[in-house]
Amino acid sequence: MTRRAVADIEASRLPAEQLRTNFSDVAPPLDSHQALIAAQRCFYCYDAPCTIACPTGIDIASFIRSLATEDRRSAAQTILDANILGGSCARVCPTEVLCEGACVRNGADRPGAEQQPVQIGALQRYATDWVYAEQAPLFTRGADSGKRVAVLGAGPAGLACAHHLARHGHRVEIYDPKSKPGGLNEYGIAAYKVPDFAQAEVQWLLSIGGIELIHRPGLSKTVNLEAMAADYDAVFVAVGLAGVAALNIPGEYLPGVRNAVDFIADLRQSEDLSTLVVGRRVVVIGGGNTAIDAAIQSKRLGAETVTLVYRRGFESMSATGHEQEFAKAEGVSLLPWAQPRQFIGEEDCLSQVEFERTEVDADGQLVGTGAGFRLHADWALKAIGQKLDAVPLAELALHRGKIRVDADYATSMPGVWAGGDCAFSEGDPDKQDLTVQAVEDGKRAAVAIDRALRGEQE
Ligand code: SF4
Incomplete structure (x- = not known):
C-alpha cells in the first residue's frame, strides 16, 4: 500500500480496552428479578398477536407464563420446540417489527394503555441462555429410521432441518466448507449483537446425536446434485447466498x-x-x-x-x-x-x-x-446484497436468482428440498431473508422430508 493508504487505513484507532467495551454485548441479559417483572407485564392473550407475528410461531404467552412462575425449563422447552435457534433469534430478530411490534401493550391509541411492549426478545434470551450454558439435553433423538439425509449448509436453515430430522430418527450429514458451523450467525451478524454465542448454541443443537458435520462442500466436480440425491434418501439445500x-x-x-x-x-x-x-x-x-x-x-x-x-x-x-x-x-x-x-x-x-x-x-x-x-x-x-452461487446447483430450476421451491420446499429435482435465503417459494414471494425465517424454512422442510421418507417406508 502507498504511504497515504497506510496513514488513513489503520488498526488500533482506539485503545484495546475501549475496543473490548465497544464489541461487548450490546443488550446485556435480564437478571432473574428483571425477567420476573417483565414476564408479569404479559396479558397472556388468547390468540396472541405476538405468536402470529413470529415466523416460527413460538407460543409466546405460554413461555412467558412459565417464566412468571419461575419455570425456566418449561419456558425454554416451549421456545426451542418451535424454534431450535431460539437463542440466536432472541438476539438478532427485528422484534420491533415482529413479535414485540404486535404486542397489545403497544396500545398508544387506547386510553390508559402502556406504550412499551413486553420485552419478548429479552425474555426469550433469559429463558434459553441457561440451556447453552449447561448444555441441558431437552430433546432426544428418535429411534433410528435407517434413512440418511444430506444437508448442504450449516446455517440456520440447515441446522434447524437437521435437528428436526434427528428428532425423527433420521441420520443427517451436514456439509459446509467453513471451519465453523452457524452460517450467518457465526460469520454475518455484527460482533456486538452475538458475542461468543453461536458455537455454544450449535454445540447444544448437535448434542441430540445422529448429526455429522462434514467440513467440505457436498457438491464438487465429481459429485453433482443428482449423484448426491441417488446416494442419500433425501437432500436439503440450505447454502444461503454466498455470492x-x-x-x-x-x-x-x-x-x-x-x-x-x-x-x-x-x-x-x-x-x-x-x-x-x-x-x-x-x-x-x-x-x-x-x-x-x-x-x-x-x-x-x-x-x-x-x-x-x-x-x-x-x-x-x-x-x-x-x-x-x-x-x-x-x-x-x-x-x-x-x-x-x-x-x-x-x-x-x-x-x-x-x-x-x-x-x-x-x-x-x-x-x-x-x-x-x-x-x-x-x-x-x-453492502448491496448477496446472490446465490448457482453454478453447483445448475440442475435445479431457479426463479428470481434463487432455487424455486413449492409449498413443501420441494425443488424441481425429486428427492431434493431447499430452504432459507437460497430458496424462492411461490407461495411466499415476499419472504424476508431473516434468521428466524430460515429456521422456519428448515423446520417445515424437515416435516415434508420426514413425511416423504415415512411414505417410502410405508
Ligand atoms: S424474538 Fe424472534 S423468534 Fe422470538 S418470538 Fe420474537 S420473532 Fe419469534
Whole structure:
C-alpha cells in the first residue's frame, strides 16, 4: 500500500480496552428479578398477536407464563420446540417489527394503555441462555429410521432441518466448507449483537446425536446434485447466498473498497480487535442490516466519519427504523436518495466516492437525476446484497436468482428440498431473508422430508 493508504487505513484507532467495551454485548441479559417483572407485564392473550407475528410461531404467552412462575425449563422447552435457534433469534430478530411490534401493550391509541411492549426478545434470551450454558439435553433423538439425509449448509436453515430430522430418527450429514458451523450467525451478524454465542448454541443443537458435520462442500466436480440425491434418501439445500453482488462501476477494485460481508466476517473471527484495520473516513453503500452492522462496526473500531448512503428513501430500507435510529445514535450519518457513480483513487487508493442523486419517476422507476456530489473516503464498504452461487446447483430450476421451491420446499429435482435465503417459494414471494425465517424454512422442510421418507417406508 502507498504511504497515504497506510496513514488513513489503520488498526488500533482506539485503545484495546475501549475496543473490548465497544464489541461487548450490546443488550446485556435480564437478571432473574428483571425477567420476573417483565414476564408479569404479559396479558397472556388468547390468540396472541405476538405468536402470529413470529415466523416460527413460538407460543409466546405460554413461555412467558412459565417464566412468571419461575419455570425456566418449561419456558425454554416451549421456545426451542418451535424454534431450535431460539437463542440466536432472541438476539438478532427485528422484534420491533415482529413479535414485540404486535404486542397489545403497544396500545398508544387506547386510553390508559402502556406504550412499551413486553420485552419478548429479552425474555426469550433469559429463558434459553441457561440451556447453552449447561448444555441441558431437552430433546432426544428418535429411534433410528435407517434413512440418511444430506444437508448442504450449516446455517440456520440447515441446522434447524437437521435437528428436526434427528428428532425423527433420521441420520443427517451436514456439509459446509467453513471451519465453523452457524452460517450467518457465526460469520454475518455484527460482533456486538452475538458475542461468543453461536458455537455454544450449535454445540447444544448437535448434542441430540445422529448429526455429522462434514467440513467440505457436498457438491464438487465429481459429485453433482443428482449423484448426491441417488446416494442419500433425501437432500436439503440450505447454502444461503454466498455470492457477493457487484456494482460494476469504475474504481470498484481500488484498494480501500471492500465487501461489507467480508468485513463483518473478519471482525467476527478476530481474536484481537486491535489488529483490525479500518478507514478514517468510511462510506457504506446499502440499506439493509449488513450495511447498518458494517457502519456501526466501523464507528466502533474508531473511524472518524461514517456515512451510509442508500439509493431510496429511509422507509424503503430493509433495516428497520429501530436499526436506523441505533446507527444514528452511534454517530453514523444516513444519506438517502443517492447511488454510487464511481470510486475515485489517489496514489492508487480510494480517496473519494462520487454519487448521483436519485428519485422515483412518474412510472415508479428509480432513476438518476444527473446531479452529483462526492464524499471523501479512504474506505468504502459495499453492502448491496448477496446472490446465490448457482453454478453447483445448475440442475435445479431457479426463479428470481434463487432455487424455486413449492409449498413443501420441494425443488424441481425429486428427492431434493431447499430452504432459507437460497430458496424462492411461490407461495411466499415476499419472504424476508431473516434468521428466524430460515429456521422456519428448515423446520417445515424437515416435516415434508420426514413425511416423504415415512411414505417410502410405508
Ligand atoms: S423468534 Fe424472534 S420473532 Fe419469534 S418470538 Fe422470538 S424474538 Fe420474537
